[in-house]
Amino acid sequence: SAVISQKPSRDICQRGTSLTIQCQVDSQVTMMFWYRQQPGQSLTLIATANQGSEATYESGFVIDKFPISRPNLTFSTLTVSNMSPEDSSIYLCSGTGLGETQYFGPGTRLLVL
C-alpha cells in the first residue's frame, strides 16, 4: 500500500487569502485525487490530478478556485483560492497504485475566519 503525507495538517486562514496544500506519496502511483469533506459530511471528489497536464475537475469545482498541480508521479498540490468560511473543510488527497484501491493521506483541516 502507498503511504501518503500532507502538509499542513491544519491551518486557520483569513477570508480572501489562499492556501496551498501539498501531498507526497512514498511510491509511484498511477492516479492521484483530491477530495473535500465538509463538516459532518461525507467525501466529495474535487478533481483528478493529472501528471504534467491540467487536472480534471468534477461538476461544481473549477480551476480558478481550486488550482491543482502534479509535476511528477509522487507529488501534487491543491490551492484553495480566495477563501471564504464556506471553504472550511478537511481536504484529503489519495492515490492508487496498479490496482483499484485508493489510499488516503491524513487530511488537511482548514478553518477560514
Place this chain on the structure above:
Amino acid sequence: AQSVTQLDSQVPVFEEAPVELRCNYSSSVSVYLFWYVQYPNQGLQLLLKYLSGSTLVESINGFEAEFNKSQTSFHLRKPSVHISDTAEYFCAVTPMDSSYKLIFGSGTRLLVRP
C-alpha cells in the same frame, strides 16, 4: 452514474454486541466496493474491499462484508464490537471503467458504549 446509500447515520451499540452497518448502491455498470473507517481527527483507512471472487471479505480486525449483487448491497458486520471500534464508517464504490473515482456514502457513525 453511481450512488451509495447508508441509511443509518448513527448506530449506538454496547460493547461485545454484534453490529451491522448497511450499505446499498446503485450503478449502471459493475463496480468495486470498499469500506473505509475514519477514527476521530484522523484520515481515512481502508477497512476492506471487494474486487472479485468470494463475495464474503474480511478485515484483520474482525469486520466482514458480503457483496450481494441481486440486492446491490455490501453490508458491514462484526460479531462483537470493542470500544475502540467507535468511528465513522464510509461505504464507497468505484466503477470498473478505469477512472478509479470513488463515490462515497454519507457515512455511519458507530458509537460503542461500555
